[in-house]
Amino acid sequence: MVYRFWCGECGFKTPWLAESEGAQRQLDHYNKQHPGIHAGGHVETGRRNPQDSRISGLACLQVAGLLALLLIIAAAYRR
Incomplete structure (x- = not known):
C-alpha cells in the first residue's frame, strides 16, 4: 500500500510513498516550513503503487x- 501525506497548514503533499518515508517527508516539511508547529494534516491511502x-x-x-x-x-x- 502507498500513502500520501497532506500538510494541515498549507497545500503541501508528499508523493505516493511507503508509509514511513511519507511520514518522514511530512515531518521534514513541517520542521522547515512550519517550525514549532506539531505536524498535522491527513493521510491519503492508495491500494497499490x-x-x-x-x-x-x-x-x-x-x-x-x-x-x-x-x-x-x-x-x-x-x-
Missing part, C-alpha cells in the same frame, strides 16, 4: 492480443 498500474495495463494488452489471435485462428479453421 501507481507503477503497478502500468504492469496490469500491459497484462491486459497481452490478454487482448491473445484473444485476437485465437479469433483469427478460429476464423481460419471455419472456412
Whole structure:
C-alpha cells in the first residue's frame, strides 16, 4: 500500500510513498516550513503503487492480443 501525506497548514503533499518515508517527508516539511508547529494534516491511502498500474495495463494488452489471435485462428479453421 502507498500513502500520501497532506500538510494541515498549507497545500503541501508528499508523493505516493511507503508509509514511513511519507511520514518522514511530512515531518521534514513541517520542521522547515512550519517550525514549532506539531505536524498535522491527513493521510491519503492508495491500494497499490501507481507503477503497478502500468504492469496490469500491459497484462491486459497481452490478454487482448491473445484473444485476437485465437479469433483469427478460429476464423481460419471455419472456412
